[in-house]
Amino acid sequence: MEVDVVSHSLNLLETLKESNENNKLSDVKDAVEDWPWQESGGPKKSAFINALRGLGPEDDGAALSPCPTPPGEMAIYPNPKHPDFRLWDLPPTPAASPFEPEGYMERVKFLRYNVVVMAFTQSLQANSVAVFLEARSMQRDTVYFSLLASEKDTEKGLEERRNASLELMKAQGVALPKVFLVRPSCLEKLDFPGLLEEMERDLPEIRAHALLLALPTLSPVLVTQKRDAFKALVWAAASLSGGVSAIPVPLVASMVDARVGVRILTKARASLCLDDESVERLAWQRRVDPARLKALRTCNLSVEVTKGEVNLRLAAAEKELTTNTTRLVEMAMPRHARSAGRSFTTMLQALNGAIDEMGVDEEKILAAAGIGEGK
Template structure:
């Protein structure tokens, strides 16, 4: 998919919240009755509005890397096609499950002398991306190093040197050292090169790269990224639950149960609609729908039936309004008079200590549902890991 120049402004990123702690920022917004900020945060997280760019020579490895970030294996519908012809086009590939999570395939960095990094960076609109992966398969070219140096000079922190390698390559340490030597010899100090297997992101350095991303991105962007990434490891599932915790709090706040909201109570139909959107997002994020489970089975060489059978939560299989309303009603019927004062203080703004039934029901129903769905996702990943271990032992 090529994006027309006149549409580019649509994809410009504006961080609506850049607080160190998203939940505390949202509470502060509620304190000051700035509901628009809370609504913006909910929408941002629900649609995962992100722009990630992958720069470097166009190659099978680069294409595989983009597809893996989308969670799409080769041969599947929506896969990014390999480009056999070097092209100067700037290509945009929205994620099929999260359309506002866009991967940008940047044109190759010209290997010419002299090379002006500003010309290239302006041409690809380098500053608009939330994250840029500078990829290479051997050692970084002098032109790529110039882009690194310019990014450092502009204090762009979310630029990552990514050495794409095959999992079969047994000489990874020497490849990393050669890349580091090329960088330091050209003036790049404190460089970090991440070894990434583009077809198996859960291995090598990609988990460490995500840890560094979590430190550098504004928290709302990190949470949005977490929600859009495929479920690579059980540890990532736990991180996704943390991200959904902030989304659930914000959604519950907007449901009408907190006294700072002018409308004292919102109809259950409105609450259930918001809850359905949150849980549909959770199902897609945790890769629990039939298509995602079947895709994972193909990636791991397994039959999909046993994986599907591990989904014991009905919402993991299908998010229906009937099931969501049932869960909301079940929680709302409980007696919350003994609700822990400490949890109240953690959950709501300081001057809104009386927790309404709508807020409480939404908060607990959604958190419980996401816990159940995350448990199913962890079981599926653990099953895959065990089968892979059995296969290695038998070989």
């Protein structure tokens, strides 16, 4: 697992370095913006948008049903904890014929988005498949179909609707068609984890990184992925501490000290949904005592990230640097980076240890809330 983290960390560094050298810093900013979900389906659509933002229907800023946005217009839903991560509710493709997919795509600025999920609740529309094919002709692979399910839907009924949709896609020339079953009330079940995995494979690494960190903690597997993603970010920050690379790193200030640790761990705490508001919301959604879930946060940083606590961890790491950690750094880093000093390994050990502890806390909270893997 640690080898995977090192590899991911170096890839992240290389991506950022390339963006800097080619004067494409906008790539870094754009990586955390604009994720549209082209849907129809009233309450299920709103529930899906809210679930992706970790919100319930009664929360401030939650998507409403019916949507107050006039028909044909786009609604924008920022993530409350990650404001640069925005969900766009695109108008559904019209059912009328003739239909020109190019005109629809131009009107909704289809090609500007990182990912498009074309979701439906009953029957997939032929015009939506036409848009999908047009996007593929432009080498846009991050377009997916999702069948939204409610608690009342039976497994048999869902499979019948999915099979009918797959047949329609085949009839219109889609090779190897896929339709993901998604239940907005329980995103950890059915096909959403598989949809997320496919998105991560199809997206450029820095965009997949942004997507992962902005989503709520839907399952223990996602907690592990978030933990490893933050370890990659820690590696990048530690490289600055060691004087390895002077490149801009998202979420990280140019001067690496305890303040950088506070900033990274504050983001990690929010991404792992360990803040009071997130824990209370989860307790309400799962009908669990909020105090019980909060008591599971045994790491001080899960409760509150302070500069004092980060300084204590940095000081402890400085005293406890191990030969194994130093050897790992020497093996994993490029030759030009091996001159990194103790500051590199100090930050690496201190922040990685903190992220591991926070991840364990979130796993305990999910288990107590009855969230796990499975269909």
